[in-house]
Amino acid sequence: xxxxxxxxxxxxxxxxxxxxxxxxxxxxxxxxxxxxxxxxxxxxxxxxxxxxxxxxxxxxxxxxxxxxxxxxxxxxxxxxxxxxxxxxxxxxxxxxxxxxxxxxxxxxxxxxxxxxxxxxxxxxxxxxxxxxxxxxxxxxxxxxxxxxxxxxxxxxxxxxxxxxxxxxxxxxxxxxxxxxxxxxxxxxxxxxxxxxxxxxxxxxxxxxxxxxxxxxxxxxxxxxxxxxxxxxxxxxxxxxxxxxxxxxxxxxxxx
Amino acid sequence: xxxxxxxxxxxxxxxxxxxxxxxxxxxxxxxxxxxxxxxxxxxxxxxxxxxxxxxxxxxxxxxxxxxxxxxxxxxxxxxxxxxxxxxxxxxxxxxxxxxxxxxxxxxxxxxxxxxxxxxxxxxxxxxxxxxxxxxxxxxxxxxxxxxxxxxxxxxxxxxxxxxxxxxxxxxxxxxxxxxxxxxxxxxxxxxxxxxxxxxxxxxxxxxxxxxxxxxxxxxxxxxxxxxxxxxxxxxxxxxxxxxxxxxxxxxxxxx
Numbered sequence: 001x002x003x004x005x006x007x008x009x010x011x012x013x014x015x016x017x018x019x020x021x022x023x024x025x026x027x028x029x030x031x032x033x034x035x036x037x038x039x040x041x042x043x044x045x046x047x048x049x050x051x052x053x054x055x056x057x058x059x060x061x062x063x064x065x066x067x068x069x070x071x072x073x074x075x076x077x078x079x080x081x082x083x084x085x086x087x088x089x090x091x092x093x094x095x096x097x098x099x100x101x102x103x104x105x106x107x108x109x110x111x112x113x114x115x116x117x118x119x120x121x122x123x124x125x126x127x128x129x130x131x132x133x134x135x136x137x138x139x140x141x142x143x144x145x146x147x148x149x150x151x152x153x154x155x156x157x158x159x160x161x162x163x164x165x166x167x168x169x170x171x172x173x174x175x176x177x178x179x180x181x182x183x184x185x186x187x188x189x190x191x192x193x194x195x196x197x198x199x200x201x202x203x204x205x206x207x208x209x210x211x212x213x214x215x216x217x218x219x220x221x222x223x224x225x226x227x228x229x230x231x232x233x234x235x236x237x238x239x240x241x242x243x244x245x246x247x248x249x250x251x252x253x254x255x
Numbered sequence: 256x257x258x259x260x261x262x263x264x265x266x267x268x269x270x271x272x273x274x275x276x277x278x279x280x281x282x283x284x285x286x287x288x289x290x291x292x293x294x295x296x297x298x299x300x301x302x303x304x305x306x307x308x309x310x311x312x313x314x315x316x317x318x319x320x321x322x323x324x325x326x327x328x329x330x331x332x333x334x335x336x337x338x339x340x341x342x343x344x345x346x347x348x349x350x351x352x353x354x355x356x357x358x359x360x361x362x363x364x365x366x367x368x369x370x371x372x373x374x375x376x377x378x379x380x381x382x383x384x385x386x387x388x389x390x391x392x393x394x395x396x397x398x399x400x401x402x403x404x405x406x407x408x409x410x411x412x413x414x415x416x417x418x419x420x421x422x423x424x425x426x427x428x429x430x431x432x433x434x435x436x437x438x439x440x441x442x443x444x445x446x447x448x449x450x451x452x453x454x455x456x457x458x459x460x461x462x463x464x465x466x467x468x469x470x471x472x473x474x475x476x477x478x479x480x481x482x483x484x485x486x487x488x489x490x491x492x493x494x495x496x497x498x499x500x501x502x503x504x505x506x507x508x509x510x
Contacts, residue, residue, distance in 0.1 A: 143500075149508070202455045204454060228509050238497060240494075246490035247487050250486065251407060254480060
């Protein structure tokens with residue numbers, strides 16, 4: 001890990017931002033300014049290595065102006081797993097040019113990306129209004145994560161990336177949103193079997209970073225295997241549950 | 256059907272509302288003022304019979320001040336199917352009083368309810384920004400609808416309610432949102448087998464009212480049976496697809 005997260009957490013805790021003009025205070029409206037604070041703090045530590053996901057892609061393709069087209073641009077990634085996590089689709093990648101660079105995209109994997117010595121640190125910022133009790137946020141598609149784990153195992157890539165979550169707990173005070181606390185969690189330090197998959201909500205893994213136990217001590221290789229065991233068992237269970245809940249009770253009506 | 260929908264559509268088409276202050280023009284922000292226009296038009300036709308869903312419940316419970324508690328309040332509905340569609344949960348119903356009435360709730364079934372001669376017409380307003388291509392909106396949970404159909408068949412209730420969708424197509428013009436077109440569709444005039452169930456999106460049935468064929472000519476009883484056939488077949492298919500897509504490809508990694 002190349003970042004001093006304790007230092008970042010110290011700088012953010014207690015920080016405040018003006019209340020956004022839009023009255024709703026939705027997660028998104030409040031999230032963006034806090035996200036920028038974290039980005040700036042990280043950039044202070046590793047200025048040359050800090051990117052937005054789209055910035056990184058624009059940077060990579062700009063430095064290789066003669067590499068054109070989807071397949072060749074993908075080959076610029078030195079890792080199939082990181083490629084899968086960070087690249088855009090075929091159509092968008094084909095159309096990319098210095099005059100037509102990528103812009104931010106809401107469902108990009110990383111809010112912030114720190115790339116150093118061929119190691120990719122993917123950071124996702126989760127902001128949380130602590131005056132409301134809300135269900136845990138969407139973290140990542142359980143299916144996408146299964147595909148990531150399969151790629152790790154296929155390509156024996158166990159030490160070139162990580163995925164970290166940074167939670168900012170804030171509250172409205174007068175006309176400001178004040179950060180009361182921050183939390184940090186590494187996805188690969190969680191027990192795979194602890195990850196809750198909400199199948200009805202686009203198969204999203206959901207958790208609050210502050211509640212994610214960080215007691216997995218195995219290798220990334222064993223994490224990937226454990227996760228796939230969990231995912232397959234949960235998918236089987238969900239398929240069985242669907243038959244129990246949505247098929248059996250209604251069969252008597254359609255005979 | 257107690258309403259003259261053609262008349263309502265004529266009044267709404269061409270109508271405009273001021274652009275909401277919130278810059279996002281999200282479905283919700285634009286939807287509310289158009290929804291009010293429709294409500295007012297319906298209220299002109301049947302003033303004593305037009306309700307918001309929460310207004311209807313407040314009205315029903317207020318007229319029966321000595322009926323207290325969940326079970327007894329539910330008994331005020333003369334139809335188990337309508338009860339299932341319109342009532343609130345046990346906790347909220349227990350707590351209801353004239354001093355503590357229900358307020359609007361986002362996932363209520365009906366935007367507007369017309370109740371006349373023991374017939375319940377449930378109306379859902381769908382607003383659509385036609386300058387954006389968007390996926391069809393969430394209509395109703397496919398599971399909830401299956402439960403409704405089972406209740407219809409259990410209680411032989413085939414002629415005391417309907418569910419209608421009213422689509423308002425609008426576009427931003429200068430500082431106004433202008434209604435360019437309106438569409439009307441009755442759920443029970445659609446072929447049940449045409450209904451698309453998005454399992455990953457909370458099992459929602461999704462369609463644009465303007466695209467919903469209205470060529471089902473059978474009875475409500477046969478509609479309920481046909482729908483349950485469709486729902487059960489789709490649930491089985493989804494369970495099979497889950498095993499194919501989420502179990503089989505990953506089994507080799509976990510042996």
